[in-house]
Amino acid sequence: MIFKLAWRNIWRNKRRSLIVLVSIIVGLIAIFLSDGLSNGMMRQMLFNQINLDIAHIQIHKAGFNRNKIVKNYLPDYKHVESVLKANPEVQAYSKRVYATGILSSANNSSGVIIDGIIPAEEAKVSIIKNSIIKGRYLGSGKRGILIGEKLAEKLGVDVGDKVVAMANTLKGDIGSDAFRIVGIFQTSSSEFDKIAVYVNSKAEQEMLGIGDNYHEFAIITKDYNEVTSIKNKLEAELGSRYEVFTYRDMLPMLIYQMELYKESMMILNIIIGLALIFGIINTMLMSVFERIREFGVLMAIDMKNSRLYLMIVFEAFILGIIGTLTGLVCGLLLDIPLAHSGINLSIFSVGLESFGIGAVIYPVLSAGSLINSVLFMPLVAVVGALYPAYKAIKLEPIYAINYV
Amino acid sequence: MEILKAENLVKIYHDNGVPVNALQGINLTVSKGEFIVIAGPSGSGKTTLLNLLGALDKPTEGKIYFEGEDITQKEKKVLSKMRLHKLGFIFQAYNLIPVLTAIENIEFSMMLLGIPDNVRKGKALALMDELGIKELANKRPNEMSRGQQQRVAVARAIVNNPSLVLADEPTANLDSVTASHLLDMMEQMNSEKKITFIFSSRDKQVIDRAKRLIILKDGRIEN
Ligand SMILES: Nc1ncnc2c1ncn2[C@@H]1O[C@H](COP(=O)(O)OP(=O)(O)OP(=O)(O)O)[C@@H](O)[C@H]1O
Numbered sequence: 001m002i003f004k005l006a007w008r009n010i011w012r013n014k015r016r017s018l019i020v021l022v023s024i025i026v027g028l029i030a031i032f033l034s035d036g037l038s039n040g041m042m043r044q045m046l047f048n049q050i051n052l053d054i055a056h057i058q059i060h061k062a063g064f065n066r067n068k069i070v071k072n073y074l075p076d077y078k079h080v081e082s083v084l085k086a087n088p089e090v091q092a093y094s095k096r097v098y099a100t101g102i103l104s105s106a107n108n109s110s111g112v113i114i115d116g117i118i119p120a121e122e123a124k125v126s127i128i129k130n131s132i133i134k135g136r137y138l139g140s141g142k143r144g145i146l147i148g149e150k151l152a153e154k155l156g157v158d159v160g161d162k163v164v165a166m167a168n169t170l171k172g173d174i175g176s177d178a179f180r181i182v183g184i185f186q187t188s189s190s191e192f193d194k195i196a197v198y199v200n201s202k203a204e205q206e207m208l209g210i211g212d213n214y215h216e217f218a219i220i221t222k223d224y225n226e227v228t229s230i231k232n233k234l235e236a237e238l239g240s241r242y243e244v245f246t247y248r249d250m251l252p253m254l255i256y257q258m259e260l261y262k263e264s265m266m267i268l269n270i271i272i273g274l275a276l277i278f279g280i281i282n283t284m285l286m287s288v289f290e291r292i293r294e295f296g297v298l299m300a301i302d303m304k305n306s307r308l309y310l311m312i313v314f315e316a317f318i319l320g321i322i323g324t325l326t327g328l329v330c331g332l333l334l335d336i337p338l339a340h341s342g343i344n345l346s347i348f349s350v351g352l353e354s355f356g357i358g359a360v361i362y363p364v365l366s367a368g369s370l371i372n373s374v375l376f377m378p379l380v381a382v383v384g385a386l387y388p389a390y391k392a393i394k395l396e397p398i399y400a401i402n403y404v
Numbered sequence: 405m406e407i408l409k410a411e412n413l414v415k416i417y418h419d420n421g422v423p424v425n426a427l428q429g430i431n432l433t434v435s436k437g438e439f440i441v442i443a444g445p446s447g448s449g450k451t452t453l454l455n456l457l458g459a460l461d462k463p464t465e466g467k468i469y470f471e472g473e474d475i476t477q478k479e480k481k482v483l484s485k486m487r488l489h490k491l492g493f494i495f496q497a498y499n500l501i502p503v504l505t506a507i508e509n510i511e512f513s514m515m516l517l518g519i520p521d522n523v524r525k526g527k528a529l530a531l532m533d534e535l536g537i538k539e540l541a542n543k544r545p546n547e548m549s550r551g552q553q554q555r556v557a558v559a560r561a562i563v564n565n566p567s568l569v570l571a572d573e574p575t576a577n578l579d580s581v582t583a584s585h586l587l588d589m590m591e592q593m594n595s596e597k598k599i600t601f602i603f604s605s606r607d608k609q610v611i612d613r614a615k616r617l618i619i620l621k622d623g624r625i626e627n
């Protein structure tokens with residue numbers, strides 16, 4: 001009966017209830033969108049970095065990351081490879097030769113990072129194969145090179161043109177070699193497209209004079225959430241001659257930024273919640289004041305205070321539930337297509353691309369944030385009703401009955 | 405049998421610091437089954453007296469005994485329990501909860517008493533039938549006339565078999581025919597169920613039907 005009463009009271013002033021409902025729904029959608037968007041943006045940033053060249057885990061010779069010089073190649077890459085092959089958590093890996101150097105065309109030259117790869121291996125680890133926008137991916141030919149679109153522009157070269165790469169050799173002199181551009185790639189990061197170039201590992205090993213050695217293993221694991229435990233296992237197996245880094249170690253700023261972002265989203269949600277609480281307080285107060293006489297009668301025939309209180313809080317709670325359900329449906333209806341098509345932020349994309357995000361954001365709603373917001377709104381509604389309900393039960397029946 | 409006794413009731417209101425002597429020493433004894441009308445001009449203290457007798461308000465001075473117990477010293481909680489079990493109220497207007505139908509309004513009082521769901525409906529219907537207002541059962545207050553609303557209010561007030569019903573100008577907004585019907589109904593309940601009624605009125609027609617008349621003037625009983 002209390003439920004019936006509360007339910008009917010809600011629909012008594014339809015406009016007012018609708019306003020509350022709409023504000024809950026809009027608030028919920030705002031939370032969904034901002035949550036989904038920031039979540040999606042963060043994930044995209046992370047995955048873009050991971051897929052670009054970071055991968056989940058990297059293995060180097062101990063000290064390489066402090067000093068990325070030619071002679072810091074892996075002491076025994078075959079041993080590392082056998083360890084990786086034996087580890088069931090490892091999905092794919094790519095061996096890389098690493099050198100900083102200069103790439104020159106007839107017109108211009110630019111500082112680059114030269115990645116020597118085994119094309120088939122690299123294709124399983126990074127997105128570079130799928131980022132070719134012109135020409136083709138590296139084949140078995142030793143003289144092929146892949147360069148980024150931004151770099152091609154700077155050097156004034158195109159597929160089929162010749163470029164010369166230069167880098168320090170193991171002996172300390174300058175090694176150089178001519179390559180022919182077989183493909184041009186474009187990734188989500190324009191910075192990356194300016195400095196990364198790919199050649200066959202054999203060609204680079206010869207140029208640097210390091211025999212058949214490699215500098216780096218880039219590893220994709222089966223579950224990127226498990227990287228830390230996999231890292232610990234690999235470290236134990238490989239010993240102190242090697243250093244094993246996860247993407248979390250390699251992207252500390254990004255991880256920190258993600259955490260910061262999560263917190264700021266929470267603050268935003270709290271602000272939305274507070275605004276709603278005050279809206280609901282206001283509405284419920286109005287509805288309490290409108291019904292003072294009625295409450296007087298209820299109290300005179302002795303509706304207990306606790307029941308009256310419950311009824312008012314219940315009204316808000318029902319509103320909160322209805323708003324949440326509707327908001328949930330609306331939010332999902334909006335979010336699901338967006339999660340497929342993405343939200344095109346290309347107006348801002350110049351900035352975003354150098355962030356490594358990409359122009360189209362695909363919102364991701366995590367189950368956690370969904371559950372949170374679903375619990376959040378009814379709670380907000382109830383909190384908003386506490387004070388008005390308190391006001392109502394503080395009324396004196398005779399005052400209330402005679403209230404005009 | 406004595407049901408209600410008031411001794412030297414004084415009520416002083418403070419209207420912005422100015423004391424208003426609404427009641428100035430009322431002595432009154434009511435026996436079970438009485439049908440009392442309190443008459444008197446506007447401002448004479450009728451509402452004030454009824455509020456005190458119904459334990460909705462406390463006197464400034466004096467004592468009220470209900471069924472032999474002094475209720476002026478009792479706690480709010482005890483009083484509201486007493487109201488629920490022993491008293492019925494009919495106000496001048498807005499007696500009914502607007503969002504509930506007539507029968508639901510009557511059931512509501514029973515619900516507050518903890519009467520189970522399945523018993524309530526039958527009891528409410530039986531009473532409405534007895535009072536000849538069965539056809540109003542599923543109407544909401546705004547679909548009823550004033551007189552119909554007041555009749556439902558009477559049913560609501562007596563459904564829990566109170567020993568005393570207090571009504572403050574229950575006929576005030578009604579035409580004389582409707583008012584007369586309402587009085588018939590209260591008289592019927594008074595004689596059949598021995599429910600004691602005390603109500604106030606300024607209406608000659610109502611006053612004429614009083615079995616006992618109390619005339620108030622300036623907060624004092626005149627007769
Ligand atoms: N809450 C209050 N504060 C101050 N004065 C009050 C209050 N309630 C009533 N009074 C005053 O007390 C006196 C008695 O009022 P009361 O309402 O009891 O009279 P009444 O006989 O019911 O009048 P009416 O026929 O107009 O309803 C009046 O002078 C009134 O102005």
Ligand SMILES: [Mg+2]
Pocket residue numbers: 450451452572
């Ligand atoms: Mg009055």
